[in-house]
Amino acid sequence: MPELPEVETTRRGVEPLVVGKRLRSIVVREPRLRWPVSLPDSLPGQRLLSVTRRAKYLLFVFEEGVLILHLGMSGSLRVLPDETPYLKHDHLALIFEGERSLRLHDPRRFGSAHWQPVDAGGEALEAAGRHRLLSGLGIEPLDPAFDGAYLKTRARGRRLAVKNFIMDGTVVVGVGNIYANEALFLAGIRPTVQAGRVSLAGYEVLSRRIREVLGSAIQMGGTTLRDFVNQDGNPGYFRQVLNVYDRAGEPCPLCGQPLKGIRLGGRATVYCSKCQRAQGFRP
DNA sequence: ACTGGCTCCTGAGGGC
């Protein structure tokens, strides 16, 4: 379940290994991902110009279009010599010049791969942004324009739980279940409060915490030993730095009271009923 | 316009 920090770490790990290289061939070993994988015959022969990211989508910008990859919740990428045997669940391989093979490994197949062509002279990322999977996405959490005022405006009149609200990708992208739980804990806001009832001050703290928790996880990803060339393309979580996620019943790190575990929108939700209140109170 | 629920899939983990 790569969250945004893992996707960004993957991007940074893979980019220097393949950017600038020409694609030789594609192997689709299992087209049945979340949507059937269908890539054009014109893709081999194109040079890879850059690897960027929008939300949890990785964008491989080629000369004539953009390959849009999503890692779902069990996907990972590795770059290996082409002669390396395939593993079970290696569904897609992009073989670049120099016999480097970029492989998508995804046991649960919630991931996806799409091709978005770019007209000659057109701007690739703009074109990718028009893809149906990307066109409705909200702001990036690390964008400076993502702040309390933005969240407050978007939350006006909305009655869903604030946790579900910040996990809504049309509002802000990349806030998965783990980091939603963590950010709400750090902000002192109870996950079940209606989004429209959280104050501007509450959203100012929350937006800052979201940025911090995602930003520091990306930093950690950069400093954690993670090898995209050998076996370990699969980023692990940093459970030791998580305050509440997967810790229902354990003592609250702040007050010691047992953390409460509930389900919200079908997702595991953990919070401290003493430290997390309707408006939050931690600056 | 909103909201909550369903869905895809496999591996991990619990129970016995």
Place this chain on the structure above:
DNA sequence: TGCCCTCAGGAGCCAG
């Protein structure tokens, strides 16, 4: 030890 069962989760989609 080993088998069987349950369940988690990203996010698009749909029904109410």
